[in-house]
Amino acid sequence: xxxxxxxIRQCIALAISAAKKGNEPxxxxxxxxxxxxMTAENTVTGDNDFTRHAELNLVVNSQRAFSSDxxxxxxxxxxxxxxxxCTGAIWFAGISKIVYSVSYESFVKLVAPEYKYISCKxxxxxxxxxxxxxxxxxxxxxxxxFQFWK
Amino acid sequence: xxxxxxxIRQCIALAISAAKKGNEPxxxxxxxxxxxxMTAENTVTGDNDFTRHAELNLVVNSQRAFSSDxxxxxxxxxxxxxxxxCTGAIWFAGISKIVYSVSYESFVKLVAPEYKYISCKxxxxxxxxxxxxxxxxxxxxxxxxFQFWK
Numbered sequence: 001x002x003x004x005x006x007x008i009r010q011c012i013a014l015a016i017s018a019a020k021k022g023n024e025p026x027x028x029x030x031x032x033x034x035x036x037x038m039t040a041e042n043t044v045t046g047d048n049d050f051t052r053h054a055e056l057n058l059v060v061n062s063q064r065a066f067s068s069d070x071x072x073x074x075x076x077x078x079x080x081x082x083x084x085x086c087t088g089a090i091w092f093a094g095i096s097k098i099v100y101s102v103s104y105e106s107f108v109k110l111v112a113p114e115y116k117y118i119s120c121k122x123x124x125x126x127x128x129x130x131x132x133x134x135x136x137x138x139x140x141x142x143x144x145x146f147q148f149w150k
Numbered sequence: 151x152x153x154x155x156x157x158i159r160q161c162i163a164l165a166i167s168a169a170k171k172g173n174e175p176x177x178x179x180x181x182x183x184x185x186x187x188m189t190a191e192n193t194v195t196g197d198n199d200f201t202r203h204a205e206l207n208l209v210v211n212s213q214r215a216f217s218s219d220x221x222x223x224x225x226x227x228x229x230x231x232x233x234x235x236c237t238g239a240i241w242f243a244g245i246s247k248i249v250y251s252v253s254y255e256s257f258v259k260l261v262a263p264e265y266k267y268i269s270c271k272x273x274x275x276x277x278x279x280x281x282x283x284x285x286x287x288x289x290x291x292x293x294x295x296f297q298f299w300k
Contacts, residue, residue, distance in 0.1 A: 049210050051201075051239050060199050084273065085238030089201050092235065116278045123234065128266045 001137075007031055007077040008101045008137045010039070012145050014054065015079040018042045019148035028054040028078040030062050030095075032070055038062045054078060055086035059093040071095050079142055080107045081135060087120040091127060100135035101142030110146060151287075157181055157227040158251045158287045160189070162295050164204065165229040168192045169298035178204040178228040180212050180245075182220055188212045204228060205236035209243040221245050229292055230257045231285060237270040241277055250285035251292030260296060 007029060014027020018041035026042040040058035044050055055078055062071060071094050081100040082090060090098065098120060108115050124131035136142070157179060164177020168191035176192040190208035194200055205228055212221060221244050231250040232240060240248065248270060258265050274281035286292070 048214055050213055050242055051206060051210055056201060060201055063200055064198055083238060083242075085235055085242065088233060088235030088238055092200060092233075116276065118273065118276050123268065126266065126268050 003034070004077075004099050004134065004137050007036070007075075008079075008099065009141070010036070011077050011079040012101060012138070012142055014039055014041050015142075015145040016148050018054065019145070019150065021046060022150060024053075025145045025149050026054040026079050028058045028076060030058060030071075030074050030076055032066075032074045037070075037074070038065065051085060053083065053086050055082045056089050059086075059089050059095065062095075063093050068094055075099060079145060080104065082120045084118055084123065087123045090120075091124065091129060096124065096129050096131040098131065098133045098135075099137060100133075101137050102139050103136045106136065106139060106143065110143065153184070154227075154249050154284065154287050157186070157225075158229075158249065159291070160186070161227050161229040162251060162288070162292055164189055164191050165292075165295040166298050168204065169295070169300065171196060172300060174203075175295045175299050176204040176229050178208045178226060180208060180221075180224050180226055182216075182224045187220075187224070188215065201235060203233065203236050205232045206239050209236075209239050209245065212245075213243050218244055225249060229295060230254065232270045234268055234273065237273045240270075241274065241279060246274065246279050246281040248281065248283045248285075249287060250283075251287050252289050253286045256286065256289060256293065260293065 011027045015025040019025035024042040029039040042054045043052040075097040080102040081104040161177045165175040169175035174192040179189040193202040225247040230252040231254040
């Protein structure tokens with residue numbers, strides 16, 4: 001759990017960094033063998049591409065850089081539980097271990113309470129992929145990152 | 151229906167065009183007021199990005215080019231029903247009218263029968279978005295496009 005907290009705090013720092021660049025406050029990273037091998041921030045505003053969520057950027061860059069075996073062995077950490085688009089991308093990338101700070105439920109409650117969603121856990125269950133999904137971790141700190149959203 | 155067939159045939163041609171460039175055989179287009187306003191092919195191989203599905207490319211470029219109102223009024227045509235990643239992107243883009251040739255069920259049966267999936271129709275229903283999803287249309291012709299997959 002202590003190691004989870006260390007990586008989650010790094011994700012929150014990436015989220016705040018994204019926000020300070022005018023992007024949406026989300027950050028993610030990939031850990032293999034206890035080491036961070038890739039980090040990513042949301043770049044929606046900078047890239048003028050509403051799909052460039054932190055997790056999408058992370059898995060695209062990771063899939064370019066590492067083997068399928070490495071991705072399968074890795075853990076994806078993220079400041080907020082992945083949306084349906086990113087969950088699809090994570091699944092396609094063959095990553096099935098996810099640790100998040102803010103739950104999607106808490107995120108939706110904060111920004112758009114009227115929205116419905118499908119959790120990443122349910123999506124992985126429906127796709128019959130044996131996933132390990134852990135969270136929320138340090139959710140109060142994670143939610144604090146949203147104060148930097150411009 | 152005749153108009154659906156015309157646009158679906160154009161999607162299948164885009165899918166074959168993608169395959170001939172070494173990409174995966176998928177094509178999509180956006181129609182507004184009866185006219186094609188954007189077309190896209192799968193560029194997964196060309197961009198070395200496993201997320202560059204035809205529909206993802208289509209909605210990213212369309213969201214850059216057109217207003218939210220135009221997107222909401224548009225119909226997305228595609229050679230194969232969108233995967234979960236693309237359905238997420240289409241939903242975020244505010245497009246809720248989808249017409250497809252090959253159903254995702256038929257596609258999975260063809261390429262990876264062991265895979266589970268969640269249909270775009272179910273995803274839109276779960277997100278409580280009043281979507282119009284039509285298909286399969288000319289599915290045999292649509293499946294024919296896969297013979298060009300290298």
